[in-house]
Amino acid sequence: MTKAIKKQALGRGLSALLKDPENDIKSVEDKNADKVVGNIIELEIEAIEINPFQPRSNFNEESLKELATSIKELGVIQPITVRKLDFNKYQLISGERRLRASKLVGLSTVPAYIRIANDNESLVMALVENIQRHDLDPIEIALSYQRLMDEIQLTQEQMSERVGKKRSTIANYLRLLKLDPIIQTGIRDGFISMGHGRAIINIEDLDAQTDIYQKIVSQNLSVRDTEALVKNYHDSLKPKAAVVKPKAASFDVDESQKRAFNAYFGNLVDIKVATNGKGKITIPFQSEADFNRIIELIKG
Incomplete structure (x- = not known):
């Protein structure tokens, strides 16, 4: 705790440096950049804008209130990370829950790590850091992977190297985006698991997907039950062997x-x-x- 307080006190001194127009730091080559970049600095919350690359779109209000209560009692223990956009203007890279909770309790400043990054670097940092979190739902992770692949032209193999995940793991997440939007919402809201979704994705017909989804939710089916439903569905599509009737004899022996x-x-x-x-x-x-x-x- 003493170490954290000491760093934050130092950060308040560096805040004044950042507000001096003559010391406007725009790159790691600038004067005093080593004093700012990578250090914890108290930043005014009003100077921080939300990251448009943030993959998280769902914030549990109850969990946010609990975090706000903790911050009110103990302060922001883990600093947020921002990148410098302009003079006294910053963009959030990670820590949106901490920033939101700090606003809830009326804080005017928040401890932050300063980074110098362009848009692509910011996108990669925000998405990769958030992907590593344990509280993102599978659809948010899948969307993060897809966005990285689309916006900075990464293959699944390159993505695997960036985030330290197996290529097959990334492929399994991306396949979830082929599910009917209703089912994707069900995964995000916790009605079904990623395992259920991986079983359903083997059905191409979206109407059939939603029919099975309804059965899973209404009957509280397990992943194994779901796999059996999907197998039965595929079996029902297979053409049934025609019954060959024996040809009649040319004459009868009585x-x-x-x-x-x-x-x-x-x-x-x-x-x-x-x-x-x-x-x-x-x-x-x-x-x-x-x-x-x-x-x-x-x-x-």
């Missing part, structure tokens, strides 16, 4: 004729007739003596 064969040979004779009029008569025998008996009958 029962009296069969009985006559059976009586003559003394065995159950099998008679089959094909559609082309051809057929087969099978005469079974039980032993060599029975075989010889049948032979004598055939000789007449």
Whole structure:
């Protein structure tokens, strides 16, 4: 705590340096830049604008109020990070919850790390830092990945190197953006998990996706239950094997004729007739003596 207070006290002195037009620091090469860049400095909240690259769009009001209460009692323990835009004008890179909570309790200044960065660098810093956070929902993370890829032309492989995640992990997040917007909202609001979303994404039809989503929510289904629903859906789309009906024989052998064969040979004779009029008569025998008996009958 003593160390934090000492740094913040030093930061108040550096604040005066930043407000001196003759010491306007615009790059790390400028005079006194080493005293400012990378140090904790007390900045006026009014001089800080929100970062347009901020990936977070949902802020839990109850959690924000709890953080505000903590800041009121203990102060801002972890400084925010900003980049210098112009004279006494800064843009937030990370720490929007801390900045919002500080405003709630009426603080006029907040401790901040000063960075010198261009738009692309600011975008990368803001998104990468926020992606590393544990409290972003899966859709916010997916949108952050997509924005980095779109705006600074990163491949999934390059993204993997930037954020220290496996390429397959990044691909799994990005696939969530193919879900119906209703389902994406469900993930953001915590009605279903990323695991549910990954199962549903295997269905291309958006109407079918939402049908399964409704069942998950209404029946409180697990991820495994969802995977089974998706499998059943795909199975229902497979063409059913046509039932091949046997072709009718070209003529019928009536029962009296069969009985006559059976009586003559003394065995159950099998008679089959094909559609082309051809057929087969099978005469079974039980032993060599029975075989010889049948032979004598055939000789007449």
